[in-house]
Amino acid sequence: MKKHGLAKFGQLLGNLGAVKFSDYKYNRQNIAQWDLSPKSKWIVKNINIVDVEKGKIHEENAILINGVRFGKRLQQQEVETLSGKPEIKKVIDGKGHYLVPGMSDIHCHLSLISEYGIKPSGLHYFDAQRMKNCEYALSKGCTTIRDSNGAYDMVHGLKEEIDNNRLLGPRILPSYTALTPPGGMWDINGAANKMAEMIFGGKILDYPKNMEDIKRHIDEVVAWGAHSIKIFLEDKPIYGGKEDFVYNMFTDEQVKYIRDLADEHEKLVESHALFIKGARKAIRGKVNSIAHLTLDESYSIKDAEMMAQNNVAIVPTLSLGSFLAMDCGTKGFPEHEEYKFFREMLQKYVKPNMERTTLPQLSTSYFSFYDYIQDKIEGRKMPGFGHVYPERCHGFGVYAPKSFENFKKTGTKVGVGTDGGTGICFAGALEIEFESYLRYGYSTKEIVRMATLGNMEIMKMDDQLGSISENKWADMLFIKDNPFENVMSMTSPVKVFKEGRCYIDNEV
């Protein structure tokens, strides 16, 4: 992928480290054969069509696909009449499977790679891992993702390859470079910030000093085609620095300015917040959604009421719980039920996901990160950062049940996202999300809706995507089981279609 400035230098360093004179050429996965034009009409018959809105199975068991969009649902009789007509180019037998809308992961980072224990030679393979992340997300049934922060060259490069059918991957709704104030979270120091550009393929953060800088940033990402403006509202570290260290945060006035500019351009605002102070600032600032859960206290009923009132959704990224369930010996909350649950999720899903998702040349680094989380270490340090604060890490699970209770009481919108790209979380891998939602009392019907239509409502794209409705884009999955009985079957689709085209067919 094209790189500029320091990123280009990083690539060169990676190639040198791997003793290679050119960039690594990734052997991409095959895209399923598709012989129809984007204007062709065709039919899926003998399939149980899932109505995510009403939580039921439609009475008709066939559907017309009108090029890139859904057509009408059809009765058996109509299928027989239409099948013989010349304008119907194909009839696919759904074999009694279930047809669900394409899912989405609305908080992940396709271009970020776990840099744990990475040597310069690792950089040689980062672009390949980025492509593999896209392939994996689509294979898991996510036809849309929000890329919540990444360098323009990387995210846009992946998007172009996918949109031109040269790479398997979801539709990307990008945020590109994110905003954090000088002295704020991730403003580490001059050298480290530059180093990040080398690792991540370009600038992933802007540190605006004043209102003019904020405007310049927003104008820039809007010109690039960003779907959301990503900001950080965080006042303390979970690792690194000192425990009592306080990060700079944007002022309420600055958050309001960001909100106003985003409105002017009809863009969403997404805020990262892991602590209640930043979360409350985000709620007051009427951002569209908050990423992650809080580590220091639960969202109170008042917070949740205000979220519902201000239309602020939350994307809890529960997969992050397994990342934060680091064994700190006696420190933190090792006896807490929620800590134990996320440990269980770590063991059940993370390693198999790693095996399927990571490039062999990088897997040692991913697995050693897994081992690092898994191992019992009192007085932990995050390599390259410093001290880990166990109460904060384990707080993710500890404060979760009460937050969900309050979200439910107030009807606060909850979305589905993985934070894939951060260490041991993977874009499109929704298993931990679903298991956690079941644990926190959501029904299978609610979960199916959240991962499809609910997410698209948060992204303000529900008029185009998220359900199997006439004239919406024909993003759909064939799955084996009734998702209302077995919601996990959503995560291993048999076939994956995006805009009426089959991209992944596990039946051939």
Ligand SMILES: [Zn+2]
């Ligand atoms: Zn994230």
